[in-house]
Amino acid sequence: MRYTIRPLDASTWAAFAELAARNNGVYGGCWCMAYHLEVSRTDAAQNRAGKERRVRGGRAHAALVFDDYGTAQGWCQYGSPEELPGIKHRREYEKDAPPHPDWRITCFFVDKRHRGQGIARAALEGALDQIAHLGGGLVEAISEVTTCREAQGRFLFSATVELFEQNGFTRVRKVGKHAWIVSRVIESAPSIGQPVSSPPVPEQRPDLLDAAKRAERPFPRASAGPAGSAPAMHSGGSVRAPAQPIGDAL
Numbered sequence: 001m002r003y004t005i006r007p008l009d010a011s012t013w014a015a016f017a018e019l020a021a022r023n024n025g026v027y028g029g030c031w032c033m034a035y036h037l038e039v040s041r042t043d044a045a046q047n048r049a050g051k052e053r054r055v056r057g058g059r060a061h062a063a064l065v066f067d068d069y070g071t072a073q074g075w076c077q078y079g080s081p082e083e084l085p086g087i088k089h090r091r092e093y094e095k096d097a098p099p100h101p102d103w104r105i106t107c108f109f110v111d112k113r114h115r116g117q118g119i120a121r122a123a124l125e126g127a128l129d130q131i132a133h134l135g136g137g138l139v140e141a142i143s144e145v146t147t148c149r150e151a152q153g154r155f156l157f158s159a160t161v162e163l164f165e166q167n168g169f170t171r172v173r174k175v176g177k178h179a180w181i182v183s184r185v186i187e188s189a190p191s192i193g194q195p196v197s198s199p200p201v202p203e204q205r206p207d208l209l210d211a212a213k214r215a216e217r218p219f220p221r222a223s224a225g226p227a228g229s230a231p232a233m234h235s236g237g238s239v240r241a242p243a244q245p246i247g248d249a250l
């Protein structure tokens, strides 16, 4: 499958919202707000509204991956340290903090039914390309080594060290049992180009328009689920409880 990568902004908000809503707001209703340090642990609708405000105000960045049908299937979140002040393993990180980065890559998400098809890889490549067109600089991430261990995808929200290394990152310092700071300098690229191919616009896809409208509705309030319960799913109007408190990623 060939993917199209577009920046998350006002023009792609509806597609992002549809993907997040299809996955119950992601991580129990976080709406990818945890690393902005603005997450509500109880109110998914508040997280959704906060994310939309940020996206429309240019204060949230991500490379959004679209499939051949023009449906968003995943993203890689990035931004300046001011935009994304959340740091995984902060205590260990701050014991010997590396040089202040220009950019952080903090969070990946891929639709549950589309994992293992290279979407996170495409999202990371897209994020690096977008960073280059935004001026480049030192890019930092805190990710997980998975070689020689069984790692569940649902907990790999910062992807894998191996994937970053395949994209030119090097390990800086270990900050957790499997967690490493990785970094790479990205050269500046001249200007933002057009995507290789554009996904169909919603007006040409009535089903997308419907989905986008549905996604505009307030998201059901997430409730704390029993320990070890399955991840929350939103299907056919019924909502199962999330597996973990909202925004427990940090």
Ligand SMILES: CC(C)(COP(=O)(O)OP(=O)(O)OC[C@H]1O[C@@H](n2cnc3c(N)ncnc32)[C@H](O)[C@@H]1OP(=O)(O)O)[C@@H](O)C(=O)NCCC(=O)NCCS
Pocket (backbone or CB within 6 Å): 026, 027, 030, 032, 034, 074, 107, 108, 109, 110, 111, 114, 115, 116, 117, 118, 119, 120, 121, 122, 146, 150, 151, 152, 153, 154, 155, 156, 157, 159, 160, 162, 163, 249
């Ligand atoms: C982790 C995640 C992003 C991977 O997405 P994906 O599209 O399936 O990943 P890709 O197919 O692009 O795989 C790229 C590389 O990542 C690595 N990888 C992905 N899933 C892995 C897993 N479960 N274990 C080990 N490595 C894995 C592999 O190195 C793979 O390279 P390979 O194809 O050469 O083996 C996805 O499982 C996910 O979204 N998990 C949920 C994360 C989440 O909840 N985020 C929101 C938190 S707020």
